[in-house]
Amino acid sequence: MNNFKTAFLAGKITKASLNVFHRRGTYLPGRIARRLCPQIMKYIGKPKHIICITGTDGKTTTSNMIEDCLRQEGVSFTDNNFGSNTIDGIITTFLNGVDIHNKSKYDYYILEVDERSSPHVYKYIEPDYIICADLFRDSVERNANTDFIFNIINDNIPSSAKLILNSDDIISSRLGRNKNKSRTFFSIAPQEGEKPEKNIINDAKICPDCGGKTVFTFRRYHHIGKAYCPECGLKNPDPDYTVEKIDRENGIITVNAKGKEEKYKIVNDAIFNIYNEIAAITVLRELGYSYESIKRDVSNIKVVGSRFKEEKVGNTKLIFQMTKGLNPVAFSRSCHMVPTLPGKKQIFIMIDDERYASSSSENTCWHWESDVEALNTPDIEKIYIAGPRAGDLAYRFLTAGFPEDKILYRYSSQEAAENVSAKGVDTFVIMHDIDNIDICYNKAAPIIREKLKA
Amino acid sequence: MKIEFLYPDFYLYGEEAVPEFLKKTIPEAEIIFDNIGEEPRFVSEKPDFIYMGGMSEKNRDRSIDALMPYKDKLNELISSGVHGLFTSTSLDCLGTKITGDNYEKKALGLFPFHSVEKLMKRYHGLFVGKYDSITIIGFKSQFTEGFADTSDFPYFIKTDRGIGLNKGADFEGVKRNNFFATYSLGPFIIQNPSFTKKILSEANGKEVVIPFEKLAFENYERRIKEFYDPKKDL
Numbered sequence: 001m002n003n004f005k006t007a008f009l010a011g012k013i014t015k016a017s018l019n020v021f022h023r024r025g026t027y028l029p030g031r032i033a034r035r036l037c038p039q040i041m042k043y044i045g046k047p048k049h050i051i052c053i054t055g056t057d058g059k060t061t062t063s064n065m066i067e068d069c070l071r072q073e074g075v076s077f078t079d080n081n082f083g084s085n086t087i088d089g090i091i092t093t094f095l096n097g098v099d100i101h102n103k104s105k106y107d108y109y110i111l112e113v114d115e116r117s118s119p120h121v122y123k124y125i126e127p128d129y130i131i132c133a134d135l136f137r138d139s140v141e142r143n144a145n146t147d148f149i150f151n152i153i154n155d156n157i158p159s160s161a162k163l164i165l166n167s168d169d170i171i172s173s174r175l176g177r178n179k180n181k182s183r184t185f186f187s188i189a190p191q192e193g194e195k196p197e198k199n200i201i202n203d204a205k206i207c208p209d210c211g212g213k214t215v216f217t218f219r220r221y222h223h224i225g226k227a228y229c230p231e232c233g234l235k236n237p238d239p240d241y242t243v244e245k246i247d248r249e250n251g252i253i254t255v256n257a258k259g260k261e262e263k264y265k266i267v268n269d270a271i272f273n274i275y276n277e278i279a280a281i282t283v284l285r286e287l288g289y290s291y292e293s294i295k296r297d298v299s300n301i302k303v304v305g306s307r308f309k310e311e312k313v314g315n316t317k318l319i320f321q322m323t324k325g326l327n328p329v330a331f332s333r334s335c336h337m338v339p340t341l342p343g344k345k346q347i348f349i350m351i352d353d354e355r356y357a358s359s360s361s362e363n364t365c366w367h368w369e370s371d372v373e374a375l376n377t378p379d380i381e382k383i384y385i386a387g388p389r390a391g392d393l394a395y396r397f398l399t400a401g402f403p404e405d406k407i408l409y410r411y412s413s414q415e416a417a418e419n420v421s422a423k424g425v426d427t428f429v430i431m432h433d434i435d436n437i438d439i440c441y442n443k444a445a446p447i448i449r450e451k452l453k454a
Numbered sequence: 455m456k457i458e459f460l461y462p463d464f465y466l467y468g469e470e471a472v473p474e475f476l477k478k479t480i481p482e483a484e485i486i487f488d489n490i491g492e493e494p495r496f497v498s499e500k501p502d503f504i505y506m507g508g509m510s511e512k513n514r515d516r517s518i519d520a521l522m523p524y525k526d527k528l529n530e531l532i533s534s535g536v537h538g539l540f541t542s543t544s545l546d547c548l549g550t551k552i553t554g555d556n557y558e559k560k561a562l563g564l565f566p567f568h569s570v571e572k573l574m575k576r577y578h579g580l581f582v583g584k585y586d587s588i589t590i591i592g593f594k595s596q597f598t599e600g601f602a603d604t605s606d607f608p609y610f611i612k613t614d615r616g617i618g619l620n621k622g623a624d625f626e627g628v629k630r631n632n633f634f635a636t637y638s639l640g641p642f643i644i645q646n647p648s649f650t651k652k653i654l655s656e657a658n659g660k661e662v663v664i665p666f667e668k669l670a671f672e673n674y675e676r677r678i679k680e681f682y683d684p685k686k687d688l
């Protein structure tokens with residue numbers, strides 16, 4: 001307990017000081033506290049319940065959905081949604097979550113946990129549930145590859161945690177296996193007429209257990225689907241909660257919840273968001289909330305504005321699609337989503353990592369594993385590429401077979417925006433990263449709005 | 455021209471794009487893919503260019519096991535002047551061994567170096583240097599470092615900025631005759647058009663044109679400036 005009180009107070013004071021200057025202080029209080037007391041997580045007050053959400057994609061959306069439901073159920077909770085999901089961000093959340101007597105002010109903590117932070121986070125907390133919706137290759141810098149990141153999580157799962165896993169992911173559904181864990185699986189059944197996407201990335205072409213060649217009986221995207229290994233017998237586990245039918249026309253999903261039929265509103269009909277929704281429903285059902293309650297709560301959920309936002313400018317629908325740069329699967333998901341939007345479209349892509357531009361040079365290997373080819377459809381008339389690596393991304397598009405006159409690239413987002421010419425376009429999509437949201441909203445978007453009005 | 459790819463199902467870090475890129479560069483080339491568990495084509499037919507891209511550490515070890523019965527043949531091809539490039543983790547396959555915490559893996563032993571793996575200390579960075587008069591840029595993201603077992607080490611690139619085979623080395627990769635290997639990913643072959651144009655033209659017997667060559671070189675030159683900029687961290 002050496003230094004805990006000092007660290008605790010230092011963290012609290014840092015947070016209060018940052019608030020005075022209108023700074024969020026999402027990780028600094030935690031970092032300072034951890035420097036003073038490396039074992040601070042051991043001593044800090046804990047809530048009654050902790051739910052952790054990990055995995056490559058969908059952490060924020062899933063936790064938002066869970067929180068929207070808990071809020072409507074009158075449950076008190078806190079989270080790290082606006083903060084860092086690394087160890088310092090999580091310590092900051094715990095510091096914020098306790099009063100001056102180190103007692104938790106909330107019943108639940110809903111924590112997004114960065115996969116790499118698993119060893120530090122799970123060492124001192126005992127979550128009730130850990131949700132992992134998927135494991136894909138992520139930014140090469142952060143997560144290396146799925147073998148590596150799977151082992152990091154699997155080796156550090158606390159004994160108490162029950163796991164909520166995606167049965168359709170033959171990689172992450174192996175988490176907690178052979179550890180006598182309580183594991184509950186969700187799935188989305190193959191839909192009528194559903195065809196596999198063309199993807200560059202499939203992290204399970206080779207069996208993650210034995211290295212044999214995997215056979216897919218149904219592949220939705222990347223390695224998500226139904227697969228087995230003829231050599232060692234690995235296969236997807238049987239699901240407990242299955243989205244049997246996606247009725248996009250009426251905005252309803254039909255779920256087989258342990259043998260009972262349930263219907264929920266579709267919060268967002270992109271397939272990856274339906275995975276996030278069924279993950280949230282599964283944990284809430286397992287927590288004991290009734291079908292009727294969750295159904296009512298889900299009907300009031302909206303995907304948060306920073307991730308997907310749309311507005312009408314003249315006759316054009318302007319869509320802001322948050323798309324994580326450096327992450328080829330996240331970018332690919334957006335590339336497959338955009339062609340499903342209505343009418344003639346133009347796209348403005350600004351997803352380079354601006355931090356690298358000022359201090360170093362971005363590793364763009366992720367460009368070459370992203371499914372940009374999905375955007376090569378006749379109704380996508382023009383693609384504007386903006387940012388420090390615009391030439392590299394333009395090169396990726398050109399070598400993928402896009403007509404040269406369809407691609408315009410500029411190294412500044414304002415300059416690219418000045419070149420927008422979108423007469424008669426039904427939908428204009430801006431793909432932006434979370435890190436350049438300010439540049440997008442304050443610099444590029446105002447110019448684009450004027451161009452759309454013209 | 456025959457281009458042989460070793461174990462493409464394992465490729466990561468954008469390496470999946472390399473076969474298609476080379477097909478576009480040399481449309482008449484015959485592309486050969488070797489799968490794990492099968493005898494590589496180079497055992498029975500001489501390729502003009504042989505390639506192995508980056509992969510996970512687990513699959514790198516599987517590749518070593520798969521290639522071990524054919525290491526003498528691979529050595530013979532390298533000695534005879536066949537062109538080739540191994541990138542990223544596949545460089546580790548060529549040394550004598552890979553060691554880590556409670557771990558040792560015998561590698562193919564075709565080059566005089568060994569690799570040390572630290573799974574909780576991933577190195578991520580950039581380097582720039584020269585091979586002959588060609589400027590080479592490289593991205594690195596790796597758990598291993600290579601250590602030369604001889605003083606006259608047959609390196610590929612003399613580094614000007616950034617780390618070499620290990621954090622203390624100012625040389626990177628290995629080279630013998632027309633065969634090259636580097637820890638770089640990127641994909642290396644797409645981001646180094648000068649080098650790629652030279653070795654593919656040699657292997658092809660006539661000059662090749664890189665797809666959208668003007669833009670490829672513009673991007674390359676832009677990067678060289680960034681990599682040599684002292685204000686930028688590598």
